[in-house]
Amino acid sequence: MLIIHINGHPRQAFINHACRFALQPVSIAIHGTALRIRGMSAESAAEALAYAAFPAWEKTRLQTLIRKNYYLLDAAKQERLAVLAQIVAGDQMPDALIYQGIGRESRLARAFAAALMQGPLNFEGFCRFRLPGYEDYLRGIMLLAEEELIAEEENLEYLELLRRSLSQGNSQISLFFSPGDICQIWQQDNEGLHQLEGGHIRGVEWLLLANLICLDPASIIVRNRVFADSELLSMLETVFGAKVIYEDDQPTAVKEHLLLDKQ
Structure with a gap:
């Protein structure tokens, strides 16, 4: 004992x-x-x-x-x-x-x-x-x-x-998170839909945030938030406020089809 x-x-x-x-x-x-x-x-x-x-x-x-x-x-x-x-x-x-x-x-x-x-x-x-x-x-x-x-x-x-420096913006950014700290970034603007640079973001979250600020989007659509770092999501909400929109998670295999449907 x-x-x-x-x-x-x-x-x-x-x-x-x-x-x-x-x-x-x-x-x-x-x-x-x-x-x-x-x-x-x-x-x-x-x-x-x-x-x-x-x-x-x-x-x-x-x-x-x-x-x-x-x-x-x-x-x-x-x-x-x-x-x-x-x-x-x-x-x-x-x-x-x-x-x-x-x-x-x-x-x-x-x-x-x-x-x-x-x-x-x-x-x-x-x-x-x-x-x-x-x-x-x-x-x-x-x-x-x-x-x-x-x-x-x-x-x-x-x-x-x-946050105070941002304008209303005129494009939509979609962030697709997946296991392994991977984030794929898509932009929908007047020139159509195109994929931006993405990949592993662990340790470079501030770089992602800086790029999003430069893009100054009208909205940021976040999918598969369960795979996203909570601190990163908190920073996005702090800077972009109501521009951050969480949509229902979509399987990775259908994400491109969903985006193409919006063109």
């Missing part, structure tokens, strides 16, 4: 992960702050702690530090800063610190597993006292996240300026 002392959001995150990924029936009995776990190996429990409980605990710590140091920000921006901080933490290059950088979950899982092998584990005590320099690390992450937040706000302001 494993005993883990854990509470709050981290405990719920641990239980959710354990129930979802358990390879066999698992019994989890709650006694105060303690979880008494049967049917789960120390390695599996450690993975649930590293991949679910620790991010929940880290977010709570970040929120506390952000409220203390960024109290002039409204609640929405504080929450976004916390999200960005965790993204930054996961994207950093690995370091000697087990909680830093890409692959940190597997390193934390090994540390949690070793601790569970020794007996009952106090999760918060482990995070507070067995991870040296962690609070200073979080403060550094917050500064990097602050830069990301400022960049996001500048981008939004830029998009708003672009």
Whole structure:
């Protein structure tokens, strides 16, 4: 039997992960702050702690530090800063610190597993006292996240300026999204229907947006939006507003016929 002392959001995150990924029936009995776990190996429990409980605990710590140091920000921006901080933490290059950088979950899982092998584990005590320099690390992450937040706000302001520069337009652009971050672009104008350059757009979404702004269409028809990146769609809506129209998805095989019918 494993005993883990854990509470709050981290405990719920641990239980959710354990129930979802358990390879066999698992019994989890709650006694105060303690979880008494049967049917789960120390390695599996450690993975649930590293991949679910620790991010929940880290977010709570970040929120506390952000409220203390960024109290002039409204609640929405504080929450976004916390999200960005965790993204930054996961994207950093690995370091000697087990909680830093890409692959940190597997390193934390090994540390949690070793601790569970020794007996009952106090999760918060482990995070507070067995991870040296962690609070200073979080403060550094917050500064990097602050830069990301400022960049996001500048981008939004830029998009708003672009939106104001658009005219009513006189052409229709159709965007067909398909799996693999592929977007095919068609333009219908006074000269007829023609296909524009398209292809893989992952990482060059801003280039697609810039091209659409130069085309200054009267409308943008989006099909197969399920395959489109949500942030890209959000940018399109921010810049083009009501010009963005979502139509029923069409199979790729019939999209050219549908466009040709409109000529």
